[in-house]
Amino acid sequence: RSQMSGMGCTRIMRSASEVHVMFTTLQRALGAAESSLLERQFPEMHTRHPAGVEPEPSLLPNSPYAAPEGAIVHAWRPGHWYTWMFEIESSSTRPPVHNWTIQHSENNVFGIAQSKKDNDAVKYLGTFQSLNECFAACNNTKKGTCNAWTWHQLNFGDPDWNGGCYMTVGGLWSPTAEVNVVSGRGPHEGGSTFKFGAGGNQGGEGNDEAGEWFIENVEEELDAPNEFFYNEVDHSLSVVYNGTGAPPNEIVVPTLANFFELKGTQAQPITDITFKGITFTQSRTTFMDPRGNPSGGDWALERMGAIFIEGSERVSIADNHFTRLDSNAIFLSGYNRQADISKNRFSWLGQNAVASWGRPVDNDGTNGETPQGTLLYGNFVHEIGHYQKQSSFYFQAETALTNLTANIVFNIPRAAINFNDGFGGGNELMHNLLFNTCRESSDHGAFNSWDRLPYFTNIRDGTVSSRPAVNNVHRNFIVANYAADGGCLDNDDGSSYYDIHHNFCVFGGHKSDFDGNSKISRSNLHIYPQVYGATCLNIGAQSLPPKGYAEGYYNNTCVLGAAGDFYLRIGSIDGAKCLGGSDKAKQIFEDGLLTNSNSLYVPSGDAKVQCDSITLSVSQFHQQGYDVGTQVSSKLPSAPTIIGWATQLLFA
Numbered sequence: 001r002s003q004m005s006g007m008g009c010t011r012i013m014r015s016a017s018e019v020h021v022m023f024t025t026l027q028r029a030l031g032a033a034e035s036s037l038l039e040r041q042f043p044e045m046h047t048r049h050p051a052g053v054e055p056e057p058s059l060l061p062n063s064p065y066a067a068p069e070g071a072i073v074h075a076w077r078p079g080h081w082y083t084w085m086f087e088i089e090s091s092s093t094r095p096p097v098h099n100w101t102i103q104h105s106e107n108n109v110f111g112i113a114q115s116k117k118d119n120d121a122v123k124y125l126g127t128f129q130s131l132n133e134c135f136a137a138c139n140n141t142k143k144g145t146c147n148a149w150t151w152h153q154l155n156f157g158d159p160d161w162n163g164g165c166y167m168t169v170g171g172l173w174s175p176t177a178e179v180n181v182v183s184g185r186g187p188h189e190g191g192s193t194f195k196f197g198a199g200g201n202q203g204g205e206g207n208d209e210a211g212e213w214f215i216e217n218v219e220e221e222l223d224a225p226n227e228f229f230y231n232e233v234d235h236s237l238s239v240v241y242n243g244t245g246a247p248p249n250e251i252v253v254p255t256l257a258n259f260f261e262l263k264g265t266q267a268q269p270i271t272d273i274t275f276k277g278i279t280f281t282q283s284r285t286t287f288m289d290p291r292g293n294p295s296g297g298d299w300a301l302e303r304m305g306a307i308f309i310e311g312s313e314r315v316s317i318a319d320n321h322f323t324r325l326d327s328n329a330i331f332l333s334g335y336n337r338q339a340d341i342s343k344n345r346f347s348w349l350g351q352n353a354v355a356s357w358g359r360p361v362d363n364d365g366t367n368g369e370t371p372q373g374t375l376l377y378g379n380f381v382h383e384i385g386h387y388q389k390q391s392s393f394y395f396q397a398e399t400a401l402t403n404l405t406a407n408i409v410f411n412i413p414r415a416a417i418n419f420n421d422g423f424g425g426g427n428e429l430m431h432n433l434l435f436n437t438c439r440e441s442s443d444h445g446a447f448n449s450w451d452r453l454p455y456f457t458n459i460r461d462g463t464v465s466s467r468p469a470v471n472n473v474h475r476n477f478i479v480a481n482y483a484a485d486g487g488c489l490d491n492d493d494g495s496s497y498y499d500i501h502h503n504f505c506v507f508g509g510h511k512s513d514f515d516g517n518s519k520i521s522r523s524n525l526h527i528y529p530q531v532y533g534a535t536c537l538n539i540g541a542q543s544l545p546p547k548g549y550a551e552g553y554y555n556n557t558c559v560l561g562a563a564g565d566f567y568l569r570i571g572s573i574d575g576a577k578c579l580g581g582s583d584k585a586k587q588i589f590e591d592g593l594l595t596n597s598n599s600l601y602v603p604s605g606d607a608k609v610q611c612d613s614i615t616l617s618v619s620q621f622h623q624q625g626y627d628v629g630t631q632v633s634s635k636l637p638s639a640p641t642i643i644g645w646a647t648q649l650l651f652a
Contacts, residue, residue, distance in 0.1 A: 049084060049200035050075070050210050054094065056173050057191040062220040064093065064192055070232070071218040072288070073194070074387075076211035080441040080483075081298060082203035082390030082414075084210060085287045089197025094190030101185050102131075103175065108150045108168060108183040110176035115160040118143070121172065127163040129154065131182050134165035138184070147171030147186040156180045201291045203390055204298045254284040257304045257327050264311030266335040266368055274316040279323065280306045285350060286327040287387050294357045294397030296452030296494075297420030299390060301355060305331030309339065316340045326350035326387060332399075334359040336371040343378040350387040353379070358398030358423070365423060365457040366464055371399045372424075378406045385413040389440050392418040400424030400459050400469070406431045413440035415448040415490070422451035424459030425468025425497055431650075435479035442483040445490025445511060447473075452494045470518075473500045475650050480508025480530065487511040487531040487538070491519050496549075504646040505529065509536045510553070513571075516542075517549035520594075525649055526558040527642055535566035536600070540610075542571045544592025552594040557645065559637060563606040567618050568595065570611040578611035581624060589626070597629035605634040 053073060057063060065071070073086045113122040123144065125137040134151035146167040156162045157180065168174075175183055215221065222229045225242035241247040259280060264270035283306050291300045305328035309315055314337070322329035322344060328351045332339055336356075346353035358370030376394055385391030393409040396402060397420035409416040409432070416434040419427070429447070437446045454466040461469075478488040486492070488508030489500055498519040500510065509529030510521045521537065531538035536558035539551060558567070572578050573592060576585035589611070600607060600618065609621040616624075618632055637645075 048206040048208060050086070050196070050208065052193060052195040053086075053210075053213070054193045055191060057189045058170060058172060060192075060215070062223065065091070065218050065220050068192070068194060068218055071194075072199075072216050073196070073213055074216070075213035076389070077203055077205070077207055078209055078211050079443055080211065080389070081205060081443065082441075083388055084200050084202055085387075086196040086199035087288065088194045090195045092193045092195075094193055096188065096190045097185075098187050100187070103183050103185070105177060105179050105181065106175040106183045107152075107178040107181040108148055108173060108175045108185075109166045110174075110178060112168075112174075113150075113166050116164065121169055123167050123169065125149065125165040125167055128165050129163065131184075135184060137165055138167055141167065143167070144169060145171070147188070148173055148184065150181060150183040153180040153182065199288060201300055202287060202388060204293045204300045252282055254282045254326065257284050257286045257289070257306075258308045259283065259306045260308065262307075262309045262312055262315065264335075266311060269311050269313045269335065269337075270309075270315070271313045272315075273312070274318070275307065275320055276316070276318050277320065279321045280329065281322075281324045283325045283327050285387060287350070295421040295423075297397065297418075297450035299395065299397065299418070299420050301328075301352075301357070301395070303331060303333045303357065305329060305355065307331070308333065309336055310334045311336070312339065313337045314340070316342075317344060318342045319344065321345045321347075322349065322353065323347045324349075328352045328355050330354045332356040332371045332374065334371075335369045336374065338373045339371065339375070341374065341376045341379065344380070346379065346381045346393070347383050348386070349384040349391070351385065351391045352395050353381050353384055353393045354395070356394075356396040356399040356402070360398050360455065363453060363455050365398065365400075365455045370423070371396070372401045372459075374399070374402045376402070376404045376407060379408070381407065381409040381416075382411045385440075389413040392416060394418070395420065396427075397421055398423050398455070400457065401426040403427070404429045404432060408433045410434070410436040411439065412437055414438055415444050415446060415484075417447045419449040419451075419495075421453060421455070422449075422468045422494070422496060423455050424457035425471050426459050428472045428474075430472070430475050432476045432478075434476065436482060437480075438484040439482045442485055444484060445486035445508060446478045446480050446484050446488055448486065448490045448492060449495040449498075450493045451496055451516065468497050471498045473498060474502045476503045477646070477650060478503060478508060479506045481506075484508060485530060485532055487529065488526075489521075491516055495519065500524065502649050504649055509538060509558070511538050512551050513539055513541050517545035517551065520552035521554075521556060522552060523555045523649075524557075525642075525645055526556060528559060528561045531569075533566065533569075534560060534562065535569050536560070536598075537567075537595075538569045539593070540569040540571050543574045544570060544572075544589060546574075547591035550592055550594050554594060554596045554598060557599040558601070559642070560600070560602040560607055561636075563602060563604040565602060565607055566610060567600055567602075567607040567621075568593075568609045568611075570609075572612040577614075579609070579614040579616055579621070579624070586625060595627050595630070598627070598631075600630060600632045601634075601636050602632065603634060603636065605632045607632070 071088045131151045138146035138149040148168045152161045152164045228239040289302045291302045310333040356371045381393040434446045480488045488505035490511045493514040495516040500521045501523045503524045509531040511531045537553045573588045607618040
């Protein structure tokens with residue numbers, strides 16, 4: 001299948017409230033042929049995905065399609081974690097419905113209606129005592145043809161909505177389950193059912209359902225400039241030309257995914273190769289190629305890139321421009337040492353700028369078949385992840401001792417830097433500028449890490465151990481805007497052994513959550529931080545770790561924007577009632593979290609500390625003897641003061 005760089009056949013993208021698609025909830029067991037495409041399989045990962053889609057005819061106005069087989073459906077996984085791509089294998093037509101149907105506990109105007117008001121999508125029909133009155137109002141309305149209505153029962157629970165009756169314009173049918181609501185639908189066409197035959201392997205966290213979606217590679221949707229369709233039967237190419245005059249005589253059809261393949265072995269590596277001053281452009285898409293789960297994180301990916309390297313030492317990739325590539329730009333696979341990726345520009349990419357993935361034997365990383373000692377310095381990265389939304393400037397799995405310094409990264413769909421596991425650790429991130437991340441996704445930070453599986457390596461001190469070397473994260477400028485609700489630094493799901501210090505974080509606090517340990521956040525500047533709500537530090541979904549594995553939050557400056565914002569959010573402690581006032585509870589708390597000597601700025605001096613079911617004011621927290629040396633000020637610092645702090649922090 002040919003694809004033009006950056007183009008698709010059609011995009012039927014609507015908000016979640018506007019599009020409701022019945023993705024079949026059949027859990028697909030991976031057969032031998034399909035599972036052979038995966039390099040690793042975990043019970044909780046990648047084991048299920050939607051098997052098909054039953055779209056409402058109104059969502060595909062150019063349907064029915066004469067030959068939808070081979071079309072590609074792109075769909076968000078719920079939660080906007082990543083995007084799936086599915087190839088349609090077969091289709092069938094659902095019979096029309098000739099009668100009105102009434103559905104209880106279904107709200108067809110959820111998220112698109114305004115209380116007792118009209119808008120472009122929904123019209124208000126009145127407030128009534130029964131669904132029969134609402135039904136009658138639908139039949140008698142002068143606001144247009146009513147083919148779908150929704151009535152909020154009198155016990156709906158909100159006086160602004162109780163008894164409210166609404167119709168959708170054009171008979172839009174997009175119901176959401178909700179109690180004490182009834183929706184009715186008039187006669188309608190049945191529409192098509194599309195069954196998927198390939199795909200669904202683009203992420204590491206399965207689900208039975210999907211979110212927003214669009215379809216491409218179907219001839220009937222060839223209706224907008226720059227769209228194209230290749231007919232594989234008669235070998236004709238149709239293009240909607242976006243310009244004046246005659247279209248060009250030549251059309252470039254990318255056919256290569258890997259432009260350069262450097263393949264050696266650990267025993268006989270390729271050495272001392274340099275790529276310099278080259279523009280790399282127009283590679284083909286690879287999102288339907290075989291993929292694997294690199295480790296215990298959320299990602300799945302294919303070992304492909306415009307520059308693909310395996311079995312190398314001292315490869316230099318510097319001063320190049322990677323642009324309009326529909327797949328990964330650079331891929332480090334297996335054994336690689338001292339790769340230098342510096343001062344390149346990455347823009348308008350379909351997937352990742354740089355991906356690194358080793359080849360240990362199961363959880364034994366002592367075989368050396370992993371990338372180590374990679375330097376990524378001074379790269380300029382923007383507008384990437386246009387096909388696969390779970391894409392980053394830099395992704396690593398089963399990789400260690402990476403140095404990321406002085407990179408500028410912005411305008412991307414998900415985290416700028418992503419560590420899929422802890423492996424051997426020893427990574428360093430410093431002087432990077434990260435902003436405008438997570439523009440299309442959520443439940444993530446500008447930096448994201450997981451560490452769900454232990455590995456045996458000798459990287460920490462030369463002896464074989466499951467304990468990795470400490471990762472050093474310092475003097476980075478990170479803005480956690482858009483949907484980076486996991487904070488500036490999102491240490492998720494088991495992430496451990498991080499020393500995070502002297503970073504300037506705007507709009508993001510520190511997430512240190514879900515069963516990790518030994519992460520120290522010190523001497524950082526958190527300005528108006530958010531971690532699933534306003535908070536400086538969020539460990540809200542786990543018990544604090546035991547003695548000897550404490551988390552840390554000390555010597556930080558945190559500026560909260562509103563009285564009542566959270567200073568600390570802790571899930572619980574084991575063995576006592578958290579913040580219950582007992583000496584035992586205090587000892588367990590302090591064994592699991594080292595917190596002291598912070599500077600906290602919050603209006604009225606009113607910040608909160610939460611642990612388990614108990615919420616205290618910060619003054620009550622201090623009165624119990626916690627958090628010694630922390631100072632609280634009710635006067636917020638000015639912008640020039642904050643800039644002065646940041647300058648001293650980053651450049652001292």
